[in-house]
Amino acid sequence: MKLSIDHIVLNVEEISKSIDFYTGVLLLQSERLSEYQKNEAPFPSVRINSDTIIDLFPKHMWATEAQQNKGQGNLNHFCLAMSKEDWVLLTERLQSNGIRIEAGPVNRFGANGVGTSIYFRDPDGNQIEARYYSKEDAADSCLLGS
Incomplete structure (x- = not known):
């Protein structure tokens, strides 16, 4: 299914x-x-x-x-996956809007393997994870035991 x-x-x-x-x-x-x-x-x-x-x-x-x-x-949180370029632009928008990144960048496992993630909150306190996947992250998954 x-x-x-x-x-x-x-x-x-x-x-x-x-x-x-x-x-x-x-x-x-x-x-x-x-x-x-x-x-x-x-x-x-x-x-x-x-x-x-x-x-x-x-x-x-x-x-x-x-x-x-x-x-x-x-x-708990939800995760939005995007390209690395969009992820970089998002981190810049978060900073320019005074939105604190609570964690990351950090490698985490998700639906498409290991990706680089940051965590932040929306106005109601919901935690959002934003991530991108790259070949370097996939190689790092061996180090994380994934």
Whole structure:
């Protein structure tokens, strides 16, 4: 069986901050934003690629009193893979937007072997891993025991 990720759902505090982050920093394209703003769609999304989107659930869709007191949700982090050139440009955009890189660059195992990753957070505290794969990283996987 071959599976793929269709979408990720993030509970967000402020839609506008999340849209600004995902479209301005990660350069993802928004989906259904104008429909959301006209109350014609319950939430907007951003597109990762032709097959995958991130749905941004506004607070009224998820914020019950019990959920607010629960603390951290089920999502640990998600990873976006890209070319090395795009990865370098992203690290520059993170820096110019004052977004702290919490870890990395570091070699980590993923869906396509070992890649070079950095970790940072979106406006709601969700951790994002950004990575690129290269032949040098694949050679390093022997050192990591992968």
